[in-house]
Amino acid sequence: MERIYLDTSVFGGYFEPEFEFWTKLLFDKIVKGQIKLLYSQMTEIELVGSPQHIKDLIKKIPDKQIEFLPITDETNFLADRYLKENIVGKTNRPDCLHIAIATLNNADILASWNFKHIVNVSRIRGYNGVNYKLGHKVLEIRTPREILEV
Numbered sequence: 001m002e003r004i005y006l007d008t009s010v011f012g013g014y015f016e017p018e019f020e021f022w023t024k025l026l027f028d029k030i031v032k033g034q035i036k037l038l039y040s041q042m043t044e045i046e047l048v049g050s051p052q053h054i055k056d057l058i059k060k061i062p063d064k065q066i067e068f069l070p071i072t073d074e075t076n077f078l079a080d081r082y083l084k085e086n087i088v089g090k091t092n093r094p095d096c097l098h099i100a101i102a103t104l105n106n107a108d109i110l111a112s113w114n115f116k117h118i119v120n121v122s123r124i125r126g127y128n129g130v131n132y133k134l135g136h137k138v139l140e141i142r143t144p145r146e147i148l149e150v
Contacts, residue, residue, distance in 0.1 A: 002109065003067065004030075005038035005102035007095075008046040009113040010144060011054050019113050022145040026111065027057070029148075030065055037061055038107050040069040042097045067105075075100040081134070087126035092117050099127045102139055109140040109147055119143055 004026075013019030014027060029035045039058065047055050058066070078100035083090055095117040102110040112118040119141055128138045 001034070001036050003036045003038050003107055004147065005040065005069075005098070005105070005107040005110045006043065007098045007110065007112040007114060007118065008043050008050075009118075010111050011043070011047060011057050012050070013113045013144070014057055015054065016113075019144070022143070022148055023113075025148055026144040027060070030061055033062075033065060035065075037066050038069055038102065038105060039066050040098065040101045041071045042094060042101060046094060069101050069105050071097060071101065072104075075104055078104060078130075078134070078136075081130055082127060085126060085130050087123055087130070088117050099139065099141075103127075103131055103136050106137065107139065109142055111142060111144050111147055113143060 010023055010026070013023040026035070030037045047058075075097060079093060079096035082088065082096040082099065083093060088095060095114065098112070098118065099110065110118070117123060124141045127141070131137065131139060
């Protein structure tokens, strides 16, 4: 079963007309047990300020389909390394934490609707360049649409 890390943008995308079709399809596959959701402490932190209907999405997913991933010293180190390499600016540390958590927990794919700082060819190459230098696997970073399109 594929283990897919969802960043916070995917939760918000569930209710956005532009992204809802593919996001709801992805959540449906998770609920049905076809995909394991990697849900991180970083996503949980970012969802705190979200509207209740977005926060409640996680409650729709059976516990057995969720793998919770904490922020660790190692993820902090890797996120800081992305910043040191100027892949994104310092204000985008939360995005770096998403990438680091997914990388260090061997996610099959990181799904995001964040085109500026995550699902962006130059950023993906930057994150994976650091991952490669440090001996980590290359992380697949895609939109839910790219994951689900046949």
